[in-house]
Amino acid sequence: MPCQAPEERIRNFREVALGYTEEQAVLEAQRCLQCKKPKCRDGCPVEVLIPEFIQAVAERNFAEAAAQLKEKNALPAVCGRVCPQESQCESKCIIGIKSEPVAIGRLERFVADWEMAQEGQMAKEKCTSATSTVSPKGKKVAIIGAGPAGLTCAADMARLGYDVTVFEALHVAGGVLMYGIPEFRLPKAIVEKEINTLCQLGVNVQVNMVGGKTFTVEELQQKGYEAIFIGTGAGLPNFMGIPGENFCGVFAANEFLTRTNLMKGYDFPNALTPVRAGSKVAVLGAGNVAMDAARTALRLGAEEVSIVYRRSEKEMPARAEEIEHAHEEGVQFKVLTNPVEIVGDEQGWVKGMRCLRYELGEPDESGRRRPVAIDGSEFFMEVDTVIVAIGQGPNPLVTQSTPGLELNRKGTIYADEEGRTSLEGVFAGGDIVTGAATVILAMGAGKKAARAMDQYLQSK
Ligand SMILES: Cc1cc2nc3c(=O)[nH]c(=O)nc-3n(C[C@H](O)[C@H](O)[C@H](O)COP(=O)(O)OP(=O)(O)OC[C@H]3O[C@@H](n4cnc5c(N)ncnc54)[C@H](O)[C@@H]3O)c2cc1C
Numbered sequence: 001m002p003c004q005a006p007e008e009r010i011r012n013f014r015e016v017a018l019g020y021t022e023e024q025a026v027l028e029a030q031r032c033l034q035c036k037k038p039k040c041r042d043g044c045p046v047e048v049l050i051p052e053f054i055q056a057v058a059e060r061n062f063a064e065a066a067a068q069l070k071e072k073n074a075l076p077a078v079c080g081r082v083c084p085q086e087s088q089c090e091s092k093c094i095i096g097i098k099s100e101p102v103a104i105g106r107l108e109r110f111v112a113d114w115e116m117a118q119e120g121q122m123a124k125e126k127c128t129s130a131t132s133t134v135s136p137k138g139k140k141v142a143i144i145g146a147g148p149a150g151l152t153c154a155a156d157m158a159r160l161g162y163d164v165t166v167f168e169a170l171h172v173a174g175g176v177l178m179y180g181i182p183e184f185r186l187p188k189a190i191v192e193k194e195i196n197t198l199c200q201l202g203v204n205v206q207v208n209m210v211g212g213k214t215f216t217v218e219e220l221q222q223k224g225y226e227a228i229f230i231g232t233g234a235g236l237p238n239f240m241g242i243p244g245e246n247f248c249g250v251f252a253a254n255e256f257l258t259r260t261n262l263m264k265g266y267d268f269p270n271a272l273t274p275v276r277a278g279s280k281v282a283v284l285g286a287g288n289v290a291m292d293a294a295r296t297a298l299r300l301g302a303e304e305v306s307i308v309y310r311r312s313e314k315e316m317p318a319r320a321e322e323i324e325h326a327h328e329e330g331v332q333f334k335v336l337t338n339p340v341e342i343v344g345d346e347q348g349w350v351k352g353m354r355c356l357r358y359e360l361g362e363p364d365e366s367g368r369r370r371p372v373a374i375d376g377s378e379f380f381m382e383v384d385t386v387i388v389a390i391g392q393g394p395n396p397l398v399t400q401s402t403p404g405l406e407l408n409r410k411g412t413i414y415a416d417e418e419g420r421t422s423l424e425g426v427f428a429g430g431d432i433v434t435g436a437a438t439v440i441l442a443m444g445a446g447k448k449a450a451r452a453m454d455q456y457l458q459s460k
């Protein structure tokens with residue numbers, strides 16, 4: 001896929017991957033074998049009609065492709081950009097056994113962008129026809145959290161004729177799509193457009209509403225919400241638990257990314273929340289969040305940015321494409337390395353990290369080879385900023401204020417496959433159930449929960 005050149009893009013926030021042209025999309029779509037029993041569809045948690053939409057692209061019928069795509073996926077322009085396609089739909093593509101699988105995600109992005117360029121006309125028509133055929137059910141449903149899980153659940157419930165209100169803690173809807181994933185991977189205007197399309201279904205989104213503080217689940221029930229979906233995500237950052245983590249210049253990746261993406265901190269004083277990237281930055285961790293933080297720090301003007309990870313590059317959890325883009329942009333990879341202490345100066349600012357070198361031992365319970373510290377390998381790494389990106393846990397505000405809601409060991413909500421929790425009429429899905437995962441899994445969970453909520457409400 002055509003991309004902005006690395007030397008140009010490291011100093012701007014514009015989108016890196018530029019998308020297919022019509023010609024490229026049609027040629028790629030023509031590679032699809034149109035299998036009788038398509039396996040790719042099984043690899044998509046929201047059951048996108050993959051061969052059908054690809055066939056339409058191959059025939060240059062982009063409007064039909066968009067209709068097929070939107071039949072199942074409420075956020076195709078988002079998924080086409082950030083889904084880990086290589087381990088989802090594309091991993092099941094038969095062509096992939098012998099050569100490159102069909103680029104399903106890129107085709108999805110092309111179709112969604114094409115449709116947006118038609119001023120969302122198709123989306124409007126589809127929304128109107130989808131809602132005009134169902135009679136209102138006269139029942140109120142509440143969704144807590146406007147991330148991909150909550151929004152998908154909201155869209156499906158609205159399509160079924162329920163009166164849906166989404167309560168969101170932040171001042172904008174979108175969840176991680178707005179505050180976490182940077183503009184250069186997922187332009188915010190695109191997320192906003194997709195969310196607007198959902199709002200045209202009649203979903204009422206109320207922002208600045210913090211579940212567990214502004215309202216509780218019990219209060220929603222008293223106000224007549226007959227089913228409630230909790231999709232509050234996993235936005236609570238983990239820390240290393242090493243000395244020095246409270247020196248100035250240490251950030252949680254979530255804070256760093258939120259200040260940049262949502263609060264536009266780089267535009268201080270025009271935006272009121274400043275962000276400081278420093279000049280020598282260490283990012284601890286190697287998932288998508290770590291890659292996003294490292295590449296953001298570069299764009300904010302840092303001179304040297306390193307990913308510090310205690311395993312090797314092979315074990316990194318980030319998407320391959322994101323690792324490749326980080327390399328191209330000059331992010332350094334300090335693998336088999338981990339800090340044991342962050343060291344500060346007399347004023348309390350970070351001046352470096354005491355680190356150990358590691359080697360890989362036998363596989364652990366995660367199936368990845370266990371990192372083992374090498375005796376006597378300690379060294380000092382000079383940095384002025386440390387960004388911790390070693391995972392997030394569930395935000396406890398809603399769970400703590402909801403008596404009787406059963407939790408898993410790590411504080412995530414216990415829910416069955418269809419999203420039913422231990423409380424009658426209360427459903428949950430996305431990262432708040434699974435722990436930090438992916439956009440498409442959160443959307444799949446929102447979809448399944450909507451089906452179960454409909455069944456529950458019909459049987460009441
Ligand atoms: C930086 C970053 C990069 C990522 N990159 C990728 C990627 O490339 N591909 C991918 O598939 N996944 C990626 N992920 C993971 C993916 O974004 C999440 O798995 C997904 O967003 C989870 O969706 P969700 O709806 O469960 O939660 P979220 O997206 O977290 O949404 C939860 C929403 O609930 C709101 N909320 C929280 N508490 C309350 C409350 N008490 N009351 C009301 N509202 C509340 C939050 O403000 C938020 O809007 C990334 C995550 C991060 C942080």
Ligand code: SF4
Binds near residue numbers: 080
């Ligand atoms: S939504 Fe994601 S998993 Fe599903 S077809 Fe699109 S890219 Fe593949």
